[in-house]
Amino acid sequence: MTRPGQLPDSLPESLVEFDRATDGGGEPPPSAALLPSGLRDVLPPEAETEARAIETMMGIFAAHGYDRVKPPLLEFEDSLFGGSGAAVAGQAFRLMDPDTHRMMGLRPDMTPQVARIAATRLRRAPRPLRLAYAGPCVLLHGATLDPERQVSQAGIELIGIDDPRADAEIVAVAAEALDALNVPRVSFDLTLPRLAAVMIEQAELGLDQRRRLLHALDRKDAAIVAREGGPLAGVLGDLLLSAGPVPRALAMLMAAPLAGEARRLAERLEASVQAIRARLPLATLTLDPVDFRGWQYHTGVSVTVYAGREQVGRGGQYVGGADEPACGLTLRPEALLRAAPARPARPRVWVPASAIGQAEALRAQGFVTIAGFDSGAACSDAPGDDIAEAARLGCTHILRDGQAWPM
Amino acid sequence: MTRPGQLPDSLPESLVEFDRATDGGGEPPPSAALLPSGLRDVLPPEAETEARAIETMMGIFAAHGYDRVKPPLLEFEDSLFGGSGAAVAGQAFRLMDPDTHRMMGLRPDMTPQVARIAATRLRRAPRPLRLAYAGPCVLLHGATLDPERQVSQAGIELIGIDDPRADAEIVAVAAEALDALNVPRVSFDLTLPRLAAVMIEQAELGLDQRRRLLHALDRKDAAIVAREGGPLAGVLGDLLLSAGPVPRALAMLMAAPLAGEARRLAERLEASVQAIRARLPLATLTLDPVDFRGWQYHTGVSVTVYAGREQVGRGGQYVGGADEPACGLTLRPEALLRAAPARPARPRVWVPASAIGQAEALRAQGFVTIAGFDSGAACSDAPGDDIAEAARLGCTHILRDGQAWPM
Known part of the structure; x- marks a missing residue:
């Protein structure tokens, strides 16, 4: 029997050699390359593309007056899961602060943190308050369809105003950010996460029936709903x-026999659609009025952002x-990159080491410069060695006689 | 008696009102604004300045061929603390992976993660391998002089080469990044963290004497060393x-009666100084040959980067x-910002809501645009209201008649 992590006696020699080559000396065992599920190393060039995408989005957000804040990765439980944070508490890792012996949470989402900042440190800042943020979040469990547990967020919050034009601004700014990244086939799926619950409440159904009905709606099971x-x-x-598409779906919603709070929700959605249309006449808008996916803190008009079938944001x-x-609205950079076209690599x-003084001018022209550690003499004595070395290091050009020559 | 967090009966009415105003409704208690020690909210404009500083540095690193990687915030203990990571294990939070019931660590430092990536996923990439990284790290305890427990890092690793010119490249690239941020009074303090230990080993001192001597050197206590x-x-x-300054300190080091491994370390330092001087003739270099601060994985020539008296990096x-x-070499963006001049704010x-269609052109000119939620009529009927609103929101300009006018 071979326990996990132990090499069996019969391991082929080639594999043993391979292990030695990659994990020799005082190094961790072969399992070192195994990361916990949903956690991964982002390698070149993807890591660079993701970082640039985040900064591009943050630039768009800043141009619309959304000022950046950076809450900490960890907070005490009572602040991280207070207010709107209660909805995300079940998805957070907990750890103990060794200084105070109080429990802390590792943030699964940044929106409640930004709401806390607005209500405490920035409580005296004028309203409406526009804040932006970007950073990693960690989920206790991955989802079936999306196993990632470390998820980057880049988002905006517009605080202190209840206005259909505020909803429209959030959608318009997100659309501009997606456009700047050349994300194709963007659509905004509008929902009213509380509508179904309000209607069921109004109908005074029994608790069991209510639960079965919400479950059926969640699974979009029309037979059980009927x-x-x-x-x-x-x-x-x-x-x-x-x-489906807004014109028809909205007409059906407005024609439905809704009363009280349910009607009020529908009317607000209609006003938000008009405001979004005024700012984005060409956007693809769909409506799923009884959907309630996503973070449970969303209480009114909500939106899920898609690029094709990839869900790239929510708000x-x-x-x-x-x-x-x-x-x-929070966009998910990792999902965006699956949807957006790759950027061309820089040359x-x-x-050569002997010409390192000329590298600065090449960088100023937009080149990435790769310094050689050759002896210097190799440069003039054996130019073929330089070319081999440049090719080995994946270079597109080589510096010779003061000029960058394509390989 | 009043317990912490409880309001005393005699609290002034104004304070009670204040608490109500900031923490009303179903909100967290006043303690919600209290973060664990060493963890903090970075607010505008500092959060933006920090993010831009990181991207500026990463741009410099990329131009020198350092390709970005992004390791996860959490790894299993055996990979996070394997190899050079063993030196940072004591500073890491631990948590359990609910999927596998194996212990994970929250990274206190990224260098061992990048070394792991180089040795596993990128083991077949050509050497020397240049990698860059930026991200937050979390320390279990803050230091006395630097209580922060969430620390950003932005750094470079040059892997697979042992050459004084490699040391010089690392220092030169860091110097260029600091220069791009206008960080003043930069100096590089070179050390040989193993020199004292090697000399004590060679002298075959007893364990107690060895310990007292290293402790005295750590505290720079010349009397006890004597x-x-x-x-x-x-x-x-x-x-x-x-x-002190390199010329004199290096001359003293090279004149000292060093043998074997101690002499080899000193000679490598001398070669590195020459290589650094060749790339950075004007840099301020100091030498502290028996210092051994910092992460304990550094084994040869090491460097601490200062901006004035602020320690801004290490490698x-x-x-x-x-x-x-x-x-x-890893730079610390938060420390850099304490040292670097502030950037001017954008206009x-x-x-006004009625002119929102003109905002895009203003953003293209470099303006931040703040959309008004006025009724639209206010724009023409009561221009004074617009000015008051713009002033309230901290704007430097107001749009009127298609033009941005200074306030």
Whole structure:
């Protein structure tokens, strides 16, 4: 028997050699290359592309007046999971602060942190307050369809205003950021995460029926909605099936027999659609009125952003700190990169050690310069060695006679 | 008696109102604004300045051929603390992976992660391998002089080469990055963290004396070094006092009675100084030959980077994964910002809701645009209201008649 991590006696010699070559000396065992599920090394060129994408988005956010904040990775539980953070508490790693012996959480989402900053340190800043943020978050468990547990976020929050034009601004700024990254086939799927719950509440269904019905809606199971919906079977079934492009879906929603809070939610969605259309006449808008995916702190008009079928962001209205109205939108850089076209690589020029003084001028022209550690003499004595070395290091150019020559 | 966090009966009414205003409704208690020691919210404009500083540095690193990698925040203990990572294990938070029930560590430093990537996923990439990285790290405890526990790093690693010119490249690239940020009064303090230990080993001192002597050297206590040094009292005392500008300190080091491994270390330092001088003739170089601060994985020529008295980075030679020679340097963006001059803020123009279509052109001119949520009519009916609103939101300009006017 071979235990995990132990080499079996019969391991082929080639594999043993391979292990020695990669993990010799005082190095960790072969398992060192194994990272926990959902955590990974981002390698060149992807890591650079992701970082540039984040800074491009942050540049767009800044140009619209969204000022950057950077909350810490860890906070005490009572602040991280207070207010809108309660909705994300189940997805967070906990650890103990050795100084105070109080429990801390590793943030699974940044929106509640930004809401906390707005309600505490920036409580005296004028409203509406526009804040932007970017950074990594860590989830306790990956999802079935998306196993990643370390997830970058780049987002904006517009705090202290409840206005359809605020919803429209959030969507318009996100659209501009996606456009700057050349993300193709962007669409915004609008939802009202509380609509179904409000309608079920109004219909005074029993607790069990209510639970089965919400579960069926979550799974988009029209048959069970029809069977369990009671007085709501017709309208909920119609709304479930109405999901699609806004003109038709919105018309069906507004024609539905909604009352009180449910009608108010629908009317606000209609106003938000008009405001979004005014800023983005050509955007692809869809509507799924009884959907309630995503973070549970979203309370009003919400939006899921797609690039083709890839979900690249999410946002909407929520109740901020000190009960302030707020809305925001968070984009996911990793998902964006799966959707966006790759950037062309910069030219790389190999510079012999003897000519290192000329590298600065090449960098000023946009070249990446790769300094050689040759003896210097090799440069003039054996030019073929230089070319081999430049090729070995993946260079596109080589410096010779003061000029960068294509390989 | 009043317990911490509880309001005393006699609290002034104004303070009670203040608490209500900032923490009303279902919000967290006033303690929500309290973060664990050494963890903090970075607010505008500092968060933006820090992010730009990091990207500026990463741009310089990329231009020198250092390709960006992004290791995860969490790894299993055996990979995070294997190899050079063993030296940082005592400074890391641990948490359990709920999927595998194996322990993970939250990284306190990125260099061992990059060494792991080089030795595993990038083991077949040509050497020398140049990698760059930037991201947050978390320390279990803050230091007395520097209580921060979340520390950003931005650094480079040059892997697979043992050459004084490699040390010089690392220092030269860091110097260029600091120059790009206008960091004033930069100096590089060279050290040989193993020199004192090697000399004490060679002198075959007893374990207790060895420990007292290293402790005295660590505290730079010349009196105890003289008392405990035995046969090394003279030379170690001289080297301790020799710390200072390179020409004199290096001359004293090379004149000292060093043998074997100690002499080899000194000669390598001399060669590195020559190589650094060749690339940076004007840099301020100091030498502290028996200092051994910093991460304990540095094994050869090491360097601490200062801006005035602020320590802004650290690096040096170490043994990478698979026993590869390597050197690297990590800069600390937060410390850099304390040393670097602030950037001027961009002009902010208030745009009334009725003129939102003109905002894009203003952004293209470099303005930050702040969209108004006025009624639209206010724009023409009561221009004073617009000015008051623009001033309230901290704008430097206001859009009127298609032009941005200074306030």
